[in-house]
Amino acid sequence: MKRLMKLTVLSFIALGFAAGCNEKEKTEQAAAVPQVAEAPSAVVIPDQVKGKWKAVQIEVADKNAHLKKVYTLDIGSDFKLPGSDLTLKVETFLPHFVMEGTTLTSQSNDLVNPAAQLVIREQGKEIYKGWLFSLYPATHAFQHPQYGFTLVDYKAS
Structure with missing residues (x-):
């Protein structure tokens, strides 16, 4: 009976240790992905x-037609997506995106973690305002029934 209890206790310890390892791995993986706070954040564009x-290139996937097309969007300008009621606007591009507290900024002008802040309007109504990350395309990805959006390239001034 004592031996059975020891084996049971050891089994629980082993399970707890294994679960702890999995949680540590999940935490390490999550730390690598950019996290953008849901609370309002200030975007600061450094002088550098x-x-x-001047522009970014966004791949638009039409899920219904099974087509993908890359469009060049000038930063700060509206872009009407052909054949749709959607208007896209890249408000900000940060080549080395980082989050410092509640401030979103770029640590340098090097393409270390490129990110574009995108606003999508449908029939004039804002339906999305968030970030596209070229290194992490699935992070905070906008879910639209017909279209998918991916940041694929950047154009210097």
Whole structure:
């Protein structure tokens, strides 16, 4: 009976240890992905980045037609997605995206973690405002019934 209890206790300890390892791995993986706070954040564009980028390229996947097309969107300008009621606008591009507290900024002008802040309007109504990350396309990805959006390239001024 004592031997059975020891084996049971050891089994629980082993299970707990294994679960702890899995949680540690999940935590390490999550730390690698950019996290953007859901609370309002300030976007600060450093002087070394201001005016250095003129456009980004976004791949638009039409899920119904099974087609993908890349469009060049000028930063700060509206872009009407052909054949749809959607208007896209890249508000900000940060080549080295980082989050410092509640501030979103770029640590440098190097393409370390490129991110674009995208606003999508449907029939004039804002339906999405968030970030596209070229290194992590699935992170905070906008879910639209017909279209998918991926940041694929960047154009310097």
